Amino acid sequence: MRPGTRILLVEDDPAITSFVEPELERRNLSVRCAYDGREALAQVEGFRPELVVLDIMLPKLDGVGVLTGIRRSGNRVPVIMLTARDTTLDKVHSLDHGADDYLTKPFDIEELVARMGALLRRVEGEEVLRVGDLEVNTATREVRRGERGIDLTQREYELLEFMAKNPRRVLSRDLLLSRVWEQEFGIPTNVVDVYIGYLRKKVDAEGEPKLIHTVRGAGYALKEK
Incomplete structure (x- = not known):
């Protein structure tokens, strides 16, 4: 799993959270805990986890x-x-409501981590492009850099997505114009420079390592130094 992956652990038993949280953090994951169902929903919206480990038996609102x-x-x-229940009916009920996997307590931490990794690999392979700490979710069209969300126009997003699909590759202005602007004729190549400038202001914030690089005489590249 990528270091810094955001994990939300929803569990009201402090004995479990006090064990699982440090085990996940030891693997360089970014972990938040919620102790009831209402708090869990708030954390999903605010923390925007990339994976949720969710107990069924919770106060205020169940899993x-x-x-x-x-x-x-x-x-x-x-x-x-994640639950103490182990009946087929409970498993089917959870899966029918949109769960991706099911693990019964007591559990081995290595099995939990393995299942988490398998789910994240499946989702990331289909949807998320990463360059350094930049994430481009091609399913939701959401863009993040670390903990910071980035709001892009449609054209800015399309340009960044194409660059993220070709990391480290030097992309000429003509290539970007043909792939991002496609059938729009008569557009000068300097429009690419203008939109690269827009992206730089949003992607490369002050104090952050630059990801969008100019290759003099050749074009642009999205990469870590």
């Missing part, structure tokens, strides 16, 4: 209620249900 709320909002974040 299935949390899962239902997540899916109704259109959020497809992977969710592993």
